[in-house]
Amino acid sequence: MSERPILGVLLGNSAGVGPELVAMLALKDYYADYCRPVIIGDLRMFEHGLKVVGGDVPHYVIDDLSQCDWSKGYPVLDLKDQDPAQVVYGEASQYCGxxxxxxxxxxxxxxxxxxxxxxxxxPFHKGAMKMAGMHDESEHTYLANAFQLTTPFCEVNMMDDLMTVRTTSHVPISEVSSIINETTLREAIELGEITGESLGHKPRIAVAALNPHCGEFGLCGREEVDIIQPTIEKVVKETGWNVTGPYSADTLFISALKGDFDVVVTMYHDQGQIALKLVGFQRCITVAGGQPYPIATCAHGTAFDKVGKASVTTDSFERAVRTTAKMAMAKREKANG
Known part of the structure; x- marks a missing residue:
């Protein structure tokens, strides 16, 4: 276990299912196979999660990570800021944000x-975090600002070994075409390459078309002809990365889900989300792509409707733990040459 990466395990929004998920995996002793976990959050919320799921595990409070001794149980870095008695479960609030x-x-x-x-x-709650003073669009932008990133970043959706990266993300469909250009597409492709490499391999990247029938050579939209195809050719020539496309979006995922690609670069949010969530919603996770450290979470959010019932499934959160640990090991191995 001493060789496994030390990972923070954050409880998430107190009004949601995060504390229950963290507790469920602790009861399964799931973390031990992949990492040395440090639970971060209020001790009382972790113990509340254990109570909800009907179990207990050895755990103890630390003030500094030098005090961690995993043979004693789970170390908890107690932030002392979330009293279970003050939490309104299943609702967004400034307190929990x-x-x-x-x-x-x-x-x-x-x-x-x-x-x-x-x-x-x-799972965090973006609305609650904004109530509490977060001015960024999401936790991913918050992370990028905190790490002072100057390179591309975005949430990357992943199911099993297939990930999707978006050229545009949380914008209205009416604005998508105007945002697709060489710069934004190159950044998405680069993010796919970086994130694929963070898992320890050179990814096979497919780029989706924007228009029906891949634009029909300009008869059904010119983005493929004027922007997408030329950008792919330029990136391949300059970098040597394994990037192909554009492919018609209505058939691309048939090939991708068979294992022909590792990364699909989509043109807008739902183009990839629908495909992955339809096939394997419980298997989807969100990776903080482009960040300097391995960071991931489950894809399903706070699930306010399931809070306190111990009914939330752990599959997605398990995969997030597993993927984060894999990325951490790949980063360590790359640093060690």
Whole structure:
């Protein structure tokens, strides 16, 4: 176990299912196969999660990661900011949003200090974080600003070994075409390459078309002819990366899900999300693509309707833990040459 990466395990939004998920995996002793976990959040919320799922595990409070001894149980870095009695379960609130941000800030600082190698987090609630003062579009932008990134980043959706990267993300469909250009597409392709390499391999990248029938050579839209195809050719020539396309989006995922590609670069949010979530919603995770440390979470969100019922499935969160650990090991091996 001493060779496994040290990962932060953040409880997530207190009003959601995050504390239950973290507790369920602790009861299964799931973390031990992949990492040395450090639970980050309020001790009382972790114990509340254990109570909800009907079990207990050895755990103890630490003030610094030098105090971790996994033979004693689960170390909990107690942030002392989320009283279960003050949480309104199943609702977004400023109180719980502040807890989300405190967990994020703590994990960011621990990464920068070299005390953890990455982290996995229970679902946060963007609305609650904004109530608590977050001005960024999402936690991914918040992370990028905290790490002072100057390179492409975005949430990357992953199911099993297939990931999707978006050229445009949280924007209205009416604005998608105007945002697709050489720069935005190159950034998406680069993000796919970086994230694929973070898992320890050179990815096979497919680029989706925007228009029906791949634009029909310009008869049904010119984005493929004027932007997408020329950008792919330029990227391949300049980098040698394994990038092909554009492919008609209505058939691309048939090939991708058979294993022909590792990464699909989509033109807009739902173009990839629908495909992955239809085939394997419980198997989907979200990777913080482009960040300097391995970071991932489950794809299903806070699931307010399931809070307190111990009925949430753990498959997605398990995969997030597993993938984060794999990325951490690949990063360590690359650093060691």
């Amino acid at each position: 502040a807890g989300d941000l405190h967990q994020l800030d703590t994990a960011i600082d621990l990464c920068k200090a070299g005390k953890i190698e990455g982290f996995v987090f229970g």
